[in-house]
């Protein structure tokens with residue numbers, strides 16, 4: 192037997208209703224905020240991700256699915272959606288059209304991480320990217336969209352964590368101070384963090400190893416090194432959130448695992464998730480469009496992990512399935528009449544099923560029960576000859592004779608669809 196790949200999950204029919212609910216909510220909220228759907232490719236040239244996410248990030252160093260194309264070009268399955276969206280924005284000269292432009296996407300992403308609860312190698316994101324607005328109100332808008340989407344789905348125990356990563360100049364002032372501090376604590380850091388002092392010192396602040404956390408407890412904070420421009424932007428974002436009644440917590444250790452961010456960085460966590468408690472994350476990335484060959488266009492966005500949304504979705508948010516009809520047709524005339532009736536009901540907009548293996552009324556009714564159908568239509572040779580069918584309410588067991596000519600209309604009105 193050939194099995195699926197570790198960390199790559201099937202989404203079976205029992206789960207798809209919750210996925211559809213989540214995806215429909217995502218589209219509805221994106222639409223209300225004026226974001227338009229973009230569909231970017233699943234794979235891109237590897238250099239795109241190295242250049243945007245950062246060559247020394249965990250994603251690029253360890254987690255990408257990279258393979259040579261037949262001509263030797265290095266390709267990579269997208270680990271996230273921002274890089275591809277910006278690439279498309281630049282490639283299609285979108286900045287020449289009026290700004291702002293706001294895009295959203297839904298789809299699978301791929302990271303070779305160690306699989307565990309809430310962490311997969313193929314997972315799905317709903318992401319948005321807002322191009323062209325430097326104003327803090329654009330940051331507030333994407334965070335509000337994210338917050339309204341998650342709370343509309345009634346996800347429990349959400350915390351919005353906020354930080355500012357400053358401008359690149361702010362970080363240039365701060366990083367040597369941080370590096371000196373980390374060098375002084377080198378012995379207490381894990382192997383990975385010791386290496387990061389030279390390659391990506393900010394990431395040390397995000398290490399989950401308890402020893403590293405303790406060693407960096409009193410590390411100098413980037414927020415103390417913010418320029419007045421960065422501080423002012425951050426204050427205005429926080430004021431905007433307060434004005435909209437969106438609660439947040441400041442987290443000076445929030446540094447994000449992707450290098451393209453500047454100024455605003457945020458994450459939404461839930462205590463209902465295990466170790467992988469981040470539901471969504473994002474921030475501002477004013478330099479990325481330019482870094483990928485476009486003009487200087489400021490941008491801000493987020494991505495939500497849909498598997499994590501799905502496990503937290505309360506049962507009562509699940510849609511009740513639409514009422515359906517079971518056609519119990521039997522006999523030499525009833526059989527073919529049943530096929531015609533199924534066709535007629537479906538064309539009238541009714542969900543109608545039958546089990547062609549069932550030969551007796553009893554077997555049919557068992558299938559109608561099993562399928563949780565609202566009505567069964569009983570159709571034997573005698574009914575066909577008389578031009579009637581028996582409509583049985585599967586819950587009350589009440590039965591009524593209805594003429595075949597009137598059947599679709601009768602069922603539509605019984606089910607409140609007409």
Ligand code: HAM
Pocket residue numbers: 270271272273302304309310311312314315316318319320448449469470471472473474491492493494495496497498499
């Ligand atoms: P990210 O923090 O890498 O950001 O991912 C966003 C979300 O995707 C996470 O909070 C998490 O819910 C989900 N996620 C990430 N990795 C996994 C995994 N292995 N298994 C399951 N879920 C996962 C980004 O991807 C940025 N592109 C967000 C962004 C958009 N920033 C600006 N625009």
